[in-house]
Amino acid sequence: MGELIIALLGYIAIMAFITFWSKLRTRTGDPIDYFIASRGLSGFISAMTYAATTYSAFMMVGLVGLTYATGVGALAFELAYLVATVAILATFGVKVWELSREKGYVTPTQLLREKYGSYWTTVFVVFMTAVALIPYSAVQMVGPATILTGISRGSVDYNTALTIIVVVVLLTTVTAGLRSVAWTDAVQGAVMLSSATALVLWLLLKTPPEVTEPLGRLDLLNPANSFWTPQTFSAYTTPWIFFAITNPQVFQRLYLPKDRKAYTKMALYFSIFGLLYTIITVSIGLLARGLREVGAIDLRVDIRSRADWNRVTPQLLTYTHSALAVLVVISIISAATSTINSIILTLSSMISYDTPVPEKLKLSVGKVFIVLFTFVIYVFAITTPAFVVDLAVASSAILLPLLPLYLFSVYGYGSKFSYTATAVTCLPLSLYLTTARGLILWIPKEVVVVSLSFAVFALAHLVDRYLRRARK
């Protein structure tokens, strides 16, 4: 376990070095530089921070386990997400980038506030976004901490593992804001991709050619098997295909490239990263299952228990060389911290810019909130109350009512009334629907939330127009 301790110390040292190097390039006291690096990032760094923010620890833990248990449908779900994100970046994203330059936006919710003109509705949207994303960040901490504790066979205890993640998050976020977050994201993204590649190559070397036979026999190469019914597939894909619009930490990344060429490079490099990372992680899950079916490895995972699916990667690592296991563990911690620090920085920028904070205090308040948010996430991660897990699972679905709001604000439709009506009714309804237990609907809850949000927005817009005309 000496290797793991050395690797962890090395990881923290590299993160600290990059952070202080970024600090030298930060304009002290300028909130715009702190929160969005003065909209001046290169295409490559923008792409890497976009990828590291989007792809969390879910990929190497959740997606590997999901593929292992349910087969190639997981690839269809994850690549549907990628295709939709690529389309969003090439169409909607360019409009957002142009607007951010023209109007000087710093936060995603600033766009809503200025387009629709409702201050207090935006404060409510910021609050609901934090409700959805803080528990999601807490669960991001829990997974890697559990794996780290397991791999070290208890020599790194759970609280120490959580503390390591908190230290890296606070270090990279508070010190130099977006510049340190983006640069550390770039390095962490490289670690994520290279470790996943090493693991899949190791699996390929162990895999006999006849491995597709048991996978086919078990219906795991069928994208429409008993697990991937149309209901399940739409429930999984609906929040994810709109993730780039509804999740503020991803949306804010559209503001970062310094010019059109940098934006284009960001979109292309991210797409290549996403495609490779998805194929690799899904292949790890399929190959692990194939090897288990041919008896080459013995993974003790109960397919019937969903919670057990997350044990595939940690168990797989017990078969690899210890250096590879350590690299993969560091990559899982990297994936988690690069997602959490982006969420915290974006939420703190929304608090600074979209709630009543005086201009002079924006930066100080933002930094105080970074520490406060990190502390809240740490407490949630230590205690992990059941509602936190429910909220984390549902986080992307909770934010779905923001889809028509962002979409129509960019294309110039809607009014203050339609904005307020949709936010005030659909966000709480979405929170209720996506976290309620025992509620059975024929249509997936996610599809209901999206449809209702568009319907409420359109109806409120029409009523508003009618009332305005009647008044004239």
Add this chain to the structure above:
Amino acid sequence: MFFGDAVKYLDLALLVYVVLSLILPYMLAGDRGLTTFTVYVLLSVAAVATAALRLKRWSRVG
């Protein structure tokens, strides 16, 4: 004029790829080989190439 039309077709192609990615599992139902894997990878590559073309045109205009 040509640029505007080309962008419209590229946007349409991207929309088609998104719709295809959502219905393909049921078009490929019953696969016991690597067809789904291959088709999804090809679809993603096509989407990335179309987006690249769309963005190259946009970045040149600016």
